[in-house]
Amino acid sequence: MHQTPQITKKILAFDIDQTLNIAKTPIPPEIAELLVKLLNYFEICPISGQKYEQFLLQIVDKLKEVGVSEDQLTHLHLFAAQGTQYYNYDIAEHDWRQVYNYPLSDEDATKITSALQESAEELGYWEADQLAPGDEIIENRLSQITFSALGQTAGTEAKYAWDPDMKKRQAIVERCQTKAPGFLYEIGGTTSINVAAPGMNKEFGMTHLLEELQVEKSAVLYFGDMTQPGGNDYPVVQMGVDTITVRSHEDTAYALRGILGIISALNK
Numbered sequence: 001m002h003q004t005p006q007i008t009k010k011i012l013a014f015d016i017d018q019t020l021n022i023a024k025t026p027i028p029p030e031i032a033e034l035l036v037k038l039l040n041y042f043e044i045c046p047i048s049g050q051k052y053e054q055f056l057l058q059i060v061d062k063l064k065e066v067g068v069s070e071d072q073l074t075h076l077h078l079f080a081a082q083g084t085q086y087y088n089y090d091i092a093e094h095d096w097r098q099v100y101n102y103p104l105s106d107e108d109a110t111k112i113t114s115a116l117q118e119s120a121e122e123l124g125y126w127e128a129d130q131l132a133p134g135d136e137i138i139e140n141r142l143s144q145i146t147f148s149a150l151g152q153t154a155g156t157e158a159k160y161a162w163d164p165d166m167k168k169r170q171a172i173v174e175r176c177q178t179k180a181p182g183f184l185y186e187i188g189g190t191t192s193i194n195v196a197a198p199g200m201n202k203e204f205g206m207t208h209l210l211e212e213l214q215v216e217k218s219a220v221l222y223f224g225d226m227t228q229p230g231g232n233d234y235p236v237v238q239m240g241v242d243t244i245t246v247r248s249h250e251d252t253a254y255a256l257r258g259i260l261g262i263i264s265a266l267n268k
């Protein structure tokens with residue numbers, strides 16, 4: 001006998017790079033349309049190392065292009081910089097408001113920045129000559145420092161080719177752990193290393209998400225592409241949150257269409 005499917009999840013949480021998009025690019029229209037539909041049934045929570053402005057460009061603007069309503073936006077929760085900053089939608093102000101922010105100290109930011117640059121230089125992975133004008137390899141995202149080997153604006157192909165087996169970034173991280181120990185180093189995206197204060201990883205973000213939205217972890221389904229040990233989605237797996245590992249936004253779209261299919265079957 002078939003069991004009746006039940007939707008027990010209240011929250012769909014997502015990594016962004018390689019889960020909702022091609023790393024560092026806006027979400028494709030298909031994902032935008034799926035998310036807008038899902039906003040009618042779930043709280044939608046992207047959590048990523050990206051800064052808040054990127055959430056607006058990569059997600060919110062794209063949802064607007066496919067007609068998201070302000071009411072739907074009140075169900076979207078932006079957990080930027082690995083969830084060390086949280087923004088939700090203030091319908092009265094027609095704008096996003098910051099709910100919390102946990103920045104790094106200036107001293108820690110300097111320590112991390114020097115360690116990253118020195119390590120990359122020593123290993124021959126400091127690609128300053130490949131940067132577009134005005135672009136930077138190391139960016140202070142307030143709650144974390146992000147190393148992007150080819151800068152923010154490099155082409156996707158160049159980024160994929162730079163460190164497909166993560167060996168370069170692992171070598172940089174190993175050196176940094178000697179130069180600036182005690183911080184949290186995570187490899188993410190295609191060319192990135194995110195560094196934060198200890199505990200400031202996606203577990204921090206997810207823990208605050210549960211607190212802010214007042215739900216148990218069993219109410220959350222999380223999607224990520226780096227769920228292996230050492231990956232930036234792994235802390236969520238370790239917390240015991242139900243997780244779907246995807247290879248790309250295409251896998252995510254497939255799963256989301258399945259969820260919407262079940263909902264429409266239940267509503268018949």
Ligand SMILES: [Mg+2]
Nearest residue numbers: 015017018225
């Ligand atoms: Mg990712």
